[in-house]
Structures are given as C-alpha cells and as structure tokens.
Amino acid sequence: xxxxxxxxxxxxxxxxxxxxxxxxxxxxxxISAKPGKALFPGxxxxxxxxxxxEPMTSICFGVRVTAETTDISGLAMKIARMAxxxxxxxxxxSHVERTGLERFGFRVxxxxxxxxxxxxxxxxxxxxxxxxxxxx
Amino acid sequence: MILIEPALNDPATxxxxxxxxxxxxxxxxxxxxxxxxxxxxxxxxQKYAAASxxxxxxxxxxxxxxxxxxxxADDVSxxxxxxxxxxxxxxxxxxxxxxxxxxxxxxxxxFAYVTGREPVCIDLSxxxxxxxxxxxxxxxxxxxxxxxxxxxxxxxxxxxxLADSDAQQRRAWDSFAYSxxxxxxxxxxxxxxxxxxxxxxxxNQIYALGEVSPSDAARMAGIVVVASEIAAEPRVMCxxxxxxxxxxxxxxxxxxxxxxxxxxxxxxxxADPGFLHGFLHDTVLPNLAGLQSEMAASPYRQQxxxxxxxxxxxxSLPQRPAKKTPPKARARKKSVLFMPTNGVGLGHARRCALIxxxxxxATVRPTFAAFPSCGPxxxxxxxxxxxxxxxxxxxDDRNANDILNSGRLRSMMAASxxxxxxxxxxxxxxxxxxxxxxxxxxWVRRGLWPSMQDNSVALDRGKAFARVxxxxxxxxxxxxxxxxxxxxxPVGPVVQRAAENTDAVRAAISQRFxxxxxxxxxxxxxxxxxxxxxxxxxxxxxxxxxxxxTLNLILAWPGSVVPPVWHMWQRSRVVMTSHASxxxxxxxxxxxxxxxxxxxxAMYNRIPAIFVPQNAPxxxxxxxxxxxxAARSVAVHIEAGRLGALEREISRFLDHGKAADIKGRLSVLxxxxxxxxxxxxxxxxxxx
Numbered sequence: 160x161x162x163x164x165x166x167x168x169x170x171x172x173x174x175x176x177x178x179x180x181x182x183x184x185x186x187x188x189x190i191s192a193k194p195g196k197a198l199f200p201g202x203x204x205x206x207x208x209x210x211x212x213e214p215m216t217s218i219c220f221g222v223r224v225t226a227e228t229t230d231i232s233g234l235a236m237k238i239a240r241m242a243x244x245x246x247x248x249x250x251x252x253s254h255v256e257r258t259g260l261e262r263f264g265f266r267v268x269x270x271x272x273x274x275x276x277x278x279x280x281x282x283x284x285x286x287x288x289x290x291x292x293x294x295x
Numbered sequence: 296m297i298l299i300e301p302a303l304n305d306p307a308t309x310x311x312x313x314x315x316x317x318x319x320x321x322x323x324x325x326x327x328x329x330x331x332x333x334x335x336x337x338x339x340x341q342k343y344a345a346a347s348x349x350x351x352x353x354x355x356x357x358x359x360x361x362x363x364x365x366x367x368a369d370d371v372s373x374x375x376x377x378x379x380x381x382x383x384x385x386x387x388x389x390x391x392x393x394x395x396x397x398x399x400x401x402x403x404x405x406f407a408y409v410t411g412r413e414p415v416c417i418d419l420s421x422x423x424x425x426x427x428x429x430x431x432x433x434x435x436x437x438x439x440x441x442x443x444x445x446x447x448x449x450x451x452x453x454x455x456x457l458a459d460s461d462a463q464q465r466r467a468w469d470s471f472a473y474s475x476x477x478x479x480x481x482x483x484x485x486x487x488x489x490x491x492x493x494x495x496x497x498x499n500q501i502y503a504l505g506e507v508s509p510s511d512a513a514r515m516a517g518i519v520v521v522a523s524e525i526a527a528e529p530r531v532m533c534x535x536x537x538x539x540x541x542x543x544x545x546x547x548x549x550x551x552x553x554x555x556x557x558x559x560x561x562x563x564x565x566a567d568p569g570f571l572h573g574f575l576h577d578t579v580l581p582n583l584a585g586l587q588s589e590m591a592a593s594p595y596r597q598q599x600x601x602x603x604x605x606x607x608x609x610x611s612l613p614q615r616p617a618k619k620t621p622p623k624a625r626a627r628k629k630s631v632l633f634m635p636t637n638g639v640g641l642g643h644a645r646r647c648a649l650i651x652x653x654x655x656x657a658t659v660r661p662t663f664a665a666f667p668s669c670g671p672x673x674x675x676x677x678x679x680x681x682x683x684x685x686x687x688x689x690x691d692d693r694n695a696n697d698i699l700n701s702g703r704l705r706s707m708m709a710a711s712x713x714x715x716x717x718x719x720x721x722x723x724x725x726x727x728x729x730x731x732x733x734x735x736x737x738w739v740r741r742g743l744w745p746s747m748q749d750n751s752v753a754l755d756r757g758k759a760f761a762r763v764x765x766x767x768x769x770x771x772x773x774x775x776x777x778x779x780x781x782x783x784x785p786v787g788p789v790v791q792r793a794a795e796n797t798d799a800v801r802a803a804i805s806q807r808f809x810x811x812x813x814x815x816x817x818x819x820x821x822x823x824x825x826x827x828x829x830x831x832x833x834x835x836x837x838x839x840x841x842x843x844x845t846l847n848l849i850l851a852w853p854g855s856v857v858p859p860v861w862h863m864w865q866r867s868r869v870v871m872t873s874h875a876s877x878x879x880x881x882x883x884x885x886x887x888x889x890x891x892x893x894x895x896x897a898m899y900n901r902i903p904a905i906f907v908p909q910n911a912p913x914x915x916x917x918x919x920x921x922x923x924x925a926a927r928s929v930a931v932h933i934e935a936g937r938l939g940a941l942e943r944e945i946s947r948f949l950d951h952g953k954a955a956d957i958k959g960r961l962s963v964l965x966x967x968x969x970x971x972x973x974x975x976x977x978x979x980x981x982x983x
Contacts, residue, residue: 175862184874192677200706208330269682
C-alpha cells in the first residue's frame with residue numbers, strides 16, 4: 160500500500176458510526192430468521208502451505224479482534240498509525256460479525272468456527288495466506 | 296502417508312510429482328509433497344493441483360517414499376530424506392531414466408545411504424506402459440467405476456485427447472456436437488483451448504489439461520479416444536491408464552497408431568476425425584460390451600494398476616471406515632451449498648438467499664460460501680455460512696485468494712448434495728471443485744452483460760453446470776440470450792416482496808432517530824467500488840438539508856468506505872442494515888444504482904425511484920435497465936455526472952407530486968410473476 164493510501168485511511172477515520180437499523184427492520188422482513196452461524200469448513204487434515212502465496216508486495220501484521228469495541232475510531236487510529244510508521248499492511252482477523260473497521264478501508268478477514276480449535280485453524284490458514292509473523 | 300519426492304528441483308519434475316501424488320490421492324491414500332520442493336514461478340493451474348498435496352511439515356511416520364527423477368537426485372533432496380521417519384516396513388521406490396546399469400547402482404547407493412534401507416529402482420525407459428517419453432512421472436492407472444455419465448439424454452460421453460489441431464480437424468470435432476449418440480469431452484492444451492474458443496461457439500465440452508486431473512477426467516467417461524500422440528504428456532498417459540485399469544475402452548486414433556506399442560490393448564480407429572463418427576457408431580457401439588470385456592480381461596490392466604503396484608511393494612491402502620446408515624427417522628437433510636460472488640456488494644448473495652428461502656426447511660439445509668461483506672446479511676436470513684477470502688492486491692499471484700478458497704470449497708462440497716453458483720465470472724476454484732466432487736451444480740446466471748465484455752470464458756465454464764438458471768428481467772426487451780441448450784432454465788425475476796406495513800417501519804425509524812419527518816428518502820450509493828457515488832450523495836444531502844419535513848437515510852453497504860463528511864448533515868443519517876428491502880419499501884422514493892435487486896425491488900414493491908446507473912466494465916448494463924423503466928414512466932433515469940439534474944428531480948419528487956405519479960403508474964404496471972420458487976425447484980430437482 161502506498162504512503163498516500165495509508166494517509167487517506169487515516170483521514171477517513173472519525174468517531175461517527177453508521178447507525179444499525181437491524182433491530183428496527185428485522186421484524187418487518189419476511190425472510191428474517193434466527194441468525195445463522197459462521198462456520199470454518201475445515202482443512203480435511205491438510206495444512207495449507209504458505210509458499211503457494213509467495214511472493215507478496217508488502218509486509219503484513221495481524222490484528223486479532225475478538226469483541227466489538229465502543230471506541231472504534233481509537234482502535235482504528237492505533238492500527239492505522241502502526242501501519243503508517245512501519246510501512247506495513249494491517250490485516251484484521253475478526254472473530255466477530257462486524258468489527259466496524261471495514262468502513263475505514265481496513266482489510267478484514269473473518270475468522271470462523273464453532274470451537275476454539277476450528278477458529279485457531281481458520282486463523283492459522285489466514286496467517287499463512289498473508290504471511291503474517293506477528294498477531295497483536 | 297506416502298511421501299512423493301521430486302528428486303530433481305525443476306518445474307517439470309515437480310509437475311510430474313503432483314500428477315503422481317494426485318493419482319495416489321485418488322486411491323484414498325494419504326500423500327504429501329514437501330513444500331520446499333515448490334519451484335518459483337509455478338503457473339497458477341499447477342498451484343491449484345498442488346495445493347491439497349503440499350505439506351509444510353511431513354508429520355508422522357511415512358509408509359513409503361516414492362522418488363521421481365532419481366537418476367540425478369540433488370543433494371538438498373537427499374539431505375531431507377535422511378531426516379524422514381520411515382515405518383519399519385516402508386519401501387523406498389525410486390523412479391528414473393537411467394542411462395545404464397551403473398547409473399542404477401549409483402542411485403541405489405545414494406538413496407540407500409540417506410534412507411537406511413535398500414531402495415527399489417525402476418527404470419522408466421524400460422516401462423513404456425508407465426512412461427510418457429522423457430518425463431519422470433510413472434503413469435500408473437487408478438481403477439474406478441466405468442463412467443456412464445451423460446450430459447445429454449441417451450448420449451455416450453467420450454473423452455478425446457487432441458494436443459494439436461487445425462481448423463479442419465476442429466470443424467470435424469465440432470460436428471460431433473450435432474450427434475445425438477456421442478457427447479465428446481475434448482482435452483487439449485490451454486493455448487489450443489483458447490484458440491478453439493476464439494473460433495466461435497464450441498458445441499462440445501472442452502477442457503484444458505491443467506483444469507482437470509487424470510482421475511477426475513476418468514470419471515467423466517468410459518471411452519477415451521487418443522487422437523494425438525501422447526508424447527511428453529504424463530497426465531494423458533495416466534488418464535489412458537485410468538480408463539484401462541477401470542476396464543474402459545481406449546481407441547487409438549493417433550496418426551502413427553503406435554499407442555499399442557506400450558502393450559496397451561487399444562482399438563485402432565481412423566486418424567481422420569471425419570471418419571470417426573461412422574467408426575464409433577457402426578463398429579464400436581454395437582460391440583461395446585465385448586470390447587470392454589476384452590479390456591477388462593487384459594493383463595495390461597493389472598500391470599499398470601497403482602493399487603497393485605503399491606501392494607506388491609508392501610504398501611496397503613488404509614481401511615476406510617464403513618459408512619453408517621442413519622436410521623430413517625433421523626435421515627439427514629439434503630445440503631445445498633450456495634456461492635454468491637459479491638466482493639463488496641450484496642446482489643448475488645441476496646438473490647441466493649431469496650432462492651434458498653424457498654427451499655423446504657424440513658428436508659433441505661442451505662449453506663453458504665461467501666465473501667465476508669455478505670456474511671451478516673446471509674446470517675440474518677437464518678443460514679450458516681463459511682467465509683471466503685477476497686482478491687488481494689498484495690499478492691503477486693492474482694489467483695492467490697482463489698487457491699486458498701479452492702481448499703475451503705473442496706471441504707464444503709464434500710459435504711454437499713448440490714452446489715449453486717451465482718456470479719458472472721466462474722472462478723477456477725469453482726470449475727475445478729465441481730469437476731472433482733462430481734456434485735450436481737447449477738449456475739444462477741443473471742443477464743444484461745456489458746456489450747463490450749468477452750463472455751467466451753464464462754460461457755465455456757458453464758459446461759461444468761448441469762443447469763443454468765436464468766433469472767429474468769422485468770421488461771422483455773432486457774432478456775437477452777447468451778446461450779442455448781437443454782441445460783438453460785429461464786425463470787421469472789428473483790425478487791424480494793416487501794411487507795405492507797410501511798407506516799410501522801417509518802414510526803420505528805422516527806423513534807430510533809428522535810426525528811419527525813413527513814417524507815423519507817433512501818439513498819443507496821452501493822459499495823463505491825465500481826463507481827464512486829460520493830458526489831451524488833453530497834448533492835442529495837445538500838438538496839434535502841433545507842427541508843425540515845424530510846429525512847434522507849444513506850444506506851452504507853457492509854465493508855464499504857464511508858466518507859466522514861456524510862455524517863455532518865442535519866437531515867441525513869448514515870445507516871446500515873441487512874434488511875435494505877424493508878427500508879426501501881418504507882420510503883417515499885429511493886435514489887439508487889440500477890443493479891438487479893434494487894431495480895426489481897423498486898418495480899415489484901412499487902417504490903418510486905431515481906436511478907443513477909453505475910458503469911464499470913465488469914458490471915451489468917444498468918443503463919439499459921434504467922432506460923427501460925424511464926421509457927415506461929415508472930422511474931427516472933439520471934446519468935451519474937448530471938448533479939444539477941439530480942437536484943431538480945429530487946425537488947420534483949418532493950414538491951411536485953412526481954413520486955406519487957410514478958407510484959400510481961407502478962401500481963398498475965404489468966410484471967411477470969417472480970421466479971424465486973421456480974429457481975429453487977430447478978435446483979432441488981438436481982438432487983437424487
């Protein structure tokens with residue numbers, strides 16, 4: 160990612176948040192139902208090789224998000240600042256449905272699974288894909 | 296686990312290792328290639344094939360090492376083999392092309408030193424039955440049921456290997472497309488396939504060799520016609536031996552007629568494809584059972600059988616656990632896997648959710664493989680979903696994400712009874728997994744493709760689908776035909792009908808914001824990826840800011856970037872929801888792009904609309920849709936750059952009764968019945 164692009168990302172961060180209307184609208188939606196789950200399909204015992212995805216044009220670090228936060232702009236600024244200073248790409252490893260970081264232009268990957276082991280496998284697969292060495 | 300070791304570090308030996316490992320995997324035996332042997336710059340097609348076979352770590356004891364290119368193994372390979380933990384009885388099998396007896400002894404000594412046991416060296420130059428010219432791959436066959444799958448009713452599927460072809464030969468093979476007796480599946484090189492497709496529509500199915508593995512190809516048909524010399528093409532030799540090992544029929548239609556020199560009991564056929572139809576129809580078909588029995592009884596069959604070869608060297612296949620038959624009362628639901636292709640938008644995913652909703656919940660379980668932006672919407676409809684990874688700008692290989700997704704799809708398809716794809720471009724991962732899994736598949740193919748788009752690749756890949764479900768457009772002039780054939784199933788528009796209780800929705804919104812409003816406008820700028828609609832949104836917000844009786848809701852797409860300035864307006868609010876249809880139906884009018892879902896919801900739910908079509912080379916022709924509605928005076932069409940016209944139309948809608956006029960015309964607009972249920976039924980019919 161270019162320095163301009165990283166600066167644009169910082170400029171897009173603000174405390175304003177789109178208002179979710181899901182609670183108000185869901186009762187009127189005829190196809191609304193009890194929410195489904197995010198599942199990890201598994202690897203069929205095959206650990207994928209990171210070498211398949213080399214080379215990359217940027218260095219990546221992972222940011223694990225396991226819960227929604229009320230101070231999303233504060234978190235966004237911290238991550239964007241690290242990416243800017245280190246000239247690296249932040250990859251958000253989201254264990255929740257929406258992190259709120261998407262709207263600032265962060266790359267967000269969904270970590271899915273019903274058990275801790277599945278979520279670990281899913282996250283490991285993503286870290287191999289992005290060649291991530293450090294997850295914070 | 297069997298370790299396949301490319302003893303030479305070059306792309307050709309690695310490709311051969313992948314071919315052999317794929318054959319071992321087809322037997323059901325765990326197999327691995329160390330990822331350290333992955334050569335740089337490997338083509339994407341080989342990465343797809345290798346992905347499920349490569350291992351960063353070879354864990355656990357190895358039950359056999361099969362080294363290929365053993366005549367000149369490099370030191371790195373040998374050093375690693377020294378560290379491999381072998382089971383007590385594990386054999387070391389070394390394939391190579393050895394110049395003389397001394398070369399065999401040298402290789403044998405080197406492998407014996409690093410593995411600690413006496414290797415078996417097999418000279419491929421003395422085994423024409425297992426060999427494709429100079430290549431390192433031992434081309435064993437894997438037996439399976441002789442395929443009788445037919446894509447056309449009552450036709451005989453037939454694999455045809457054709458390495459090179461001129462225009463006359465291609466025409467001769469194209470003429471088979473008019474045969475009601477045969478359904479050829481052409482296998483050729485990637486470049487020849489492209490050349491063939493450039494020549495115009497191809498009636499036959501045509502696959503590049505890199506698109507389909509020998510074991511997957513062998514499941515497609517019980518007859519293979521070899522119309523070109525196999526030369527240095529191990530994958531074709533493996534395919535031929537797969538068919539032979541399965542008791543299928545091999546027809547030698549090569550110019551030289553040399554195929555049987557390998558000992559293969561092939562039936563000699565005419566090399567000129569112009570004469571093949573008569574030969575196949577009059578000579579082969581009437582005697583098919585007898586010919587196949589002859590092949591089945593041939594000693595060649597056992598000679599090239601991989602299972603037999605491994606057993607002869609003390610490697611037995613692991614026992615597969617017996618399948619438990621569930622009691623009838625607890626019969627499992629049929630599983631239908633949907634894969635919509637939206638990266639940021641929601642159109643394909645929404646359409647899939649609408650179709651899935653029509654399936655009987657008591658007997659069918661729809662699940663989704665989807666990109667993360669679509670997940671919340673899919674989950675809100677009650678469906679489980681598994682995330683895919685979107686395209687990455689940071690990887691040199693533009694297929695990197697698709698290679699990862701291919702593994703996920705493979706796992707999901709293994710547990711699915713049917714597969715449904717909704718998108719314009721059929722990814723490699725989709726094509727390969729449908730062929731591999733053999734799962735019945737349907738392609739939901741929305742129309743109005745851009746006129747300048749080259750559709751040949753998409754239409755060619757449609758061959759993998761048993762059915763193409765074509766959701767219609769609201770207006771007949773928009774229903775363009777892109778292909779013909781018995782696999783096409785047109786249905787009415789797939790659209791969500793909104794609930795009637797719009798007053799209650801408006802009251803809930805008013806309460807949520809603590810704002811009174813008489814008029815509600817919903818702005819839907821889309822994801823912003825195809826077209827940046829920020830200027831249009833600013834124009835809308837500015838126009839509405841002066842009106843104390845009006846509220847403008849800007850619907851932010853999940854995952855889209857929201858400019859902070861949108862939050863600054865007093866009479867506009869930025870919102871997000873998985874229930875956009877409900878919101879739009881409660882509005883006085885919408886300002887929206889003319890994507891399939893937004894457009895049809897406006898027409899069917901009688902919502903006045905100002906359409907500002909998005910334009911991008913990969914988008915559908917939204918302008919045509921907006922124009923068709925504008926021509927009937929049931930919507931307004933404004934080009935994206937005309938901000939002044941947009942402002943004037945908003946005023947006309949709000950102040951001069953234009954929204955009410957359009958709503959009146961929409962209420963009497965004659966529309967075709969929705970096709971949601973028909974689309975679901977066509978998919979359900981695919982499952983036994």
